[in-house]
Amino acid sequence: MDVFEAVAEPTRRHLISLLAERERTAGELVDSLPALTQPAVSRHLRILRETGLVEVRPDGQRRIYALKPDGLQRIDDWITPYRRFWRDHLAALEQHLENQ
Amino acid sequence: MDVFEAVAEPTRRHLISLLAERERTAGELVDSLPALTQPAVSRHLRILRETGLVEVRPDGQRRIYALKPDGLQRIDDWITPYRRFWRDHLAALEQHLENQ
DNA sequence: TACGTATATAAGCGCAAGCGTATACAGCGT
DNA sequence: ACGCTGTATACGCTTGCGCTTATATACGTA
Numbered sequence: 248m249d250v251f252e253a254v255a256e257p258t259r260r261h262l263i264s265l266l267a268e269r270e271r272t273a274g275e276l277v278d279s280l281p282a283l284t285q286p287a288v289s290r291h292l293r294i295l296r297e298t299g300l301v302e303v304r305p306d307g308q309r310r311i312y313a314l315k316p317d318g319l320q321r322i323d324d325w326i327t328p329y330r331r332f333w334r335d336h337l338a339a340l341e342q343h344l345e346n347q
Numbered sequence: 348m349d350v351f352e353a354v355a356e357p358t359r360r361h362l363i364s365l366l367a368e369r370e371r372t373a374g375e376l377v378d379s380l381p382a383l384t385q386p387a388v389s390r391h392l393r394i395l396r397e398t399g400l401v402e403v404r405p406d407g408q409r410r411i412y413a414l415k416p417d418g419l420q421r422i423d424d425w426i427t428p429y430r431r432f433w434r435d436h437l438a439a440l441e442q443h444l445e446n447q
Numbered sequence: 448t449a450c451g452t453a454t455a456t457a458a459g460c461g462c463a464a465g466c467g468t469a470t471a472c473a474g475c476g477t
Numbered sequence: 478a479c480g481c482t483g484t485a486t487a488c489g490c491t492t493g494c495g496c497t498t499a500t501a502t503a504c505g506t507a
Binding site for chain 4: 372385389390410
């Protein structure tokens with residue numbers, strides 16, 4: 248699975264937002280998603296790991312998950328060339344409004 | 348389907364990159380993807396339409412597709428709060444290298 | 448060693464995505 | 478009107494995702 252499919256899943260975006268606040272153990276993340284079972288969350292974490300979006304380090308029997316800095320950057324790199332589309336569009340819109 | 352799932356598909360990202368160069372008719376897009384049949388491309392275009400990533404206008408019996416300015420911006424809006432992660436990480440790395 | 452806790456993996460299921468073939472629909476030219 | 482071209486939709490099929498239950502693995506503690 249690639250990083251685009253990884254973030255296409257709402258639950259995984261939720262996990263990313265939780266890890267953006269601070270590191271959390273797998274158990275804390277499971278508790279944050281009461282609609283899902285522990286194995287379901289564990290599988291999502293595995294996908295986030297394998298796509299390089301998060302990293303794990305052991306702490307005794309727990310696993311501490313953290314957002315990886317360069318994971319989402321790959322999406323940002325992809326979107327960058329297209330950014331001019333809405334920037335130019337906004338500029339044209341502002342110009343239009345100015346001329347009213 | 349939401350915009351994240353829409354761009355998670357490699358074929359649809361390819362279509363987006365083609366439309367970023369210039370507008371194209373549905374037929375031109377079909378010809379640009381020889382691995383796929385015409386209905387397959389047409390369905391991808393429908394998804395891009397429904398998620399607001401492209402717009403269409405008729406030209407006789409042809410349909411001219413164009414990239415929509417504010418479509419990808421929704422992904423950019425989502426990624427923006429996380430941008431500080433790799434920016435801060437890069438800053439910390441530079442600082443570290445400076446101190447060597 | 449034995450048991451409890453924390454996390455990951457296995458197995459099986461339902462569902463939706465993506466594909467191709469076949470077909471419908473719309474506009475063009477004769 | 479008729480056939481031809483361009484595009485979209487219907488249908489059936491296969492495949493892979495995400496889920497749950499059950500189980501394995503690893504660490505902590507008495």
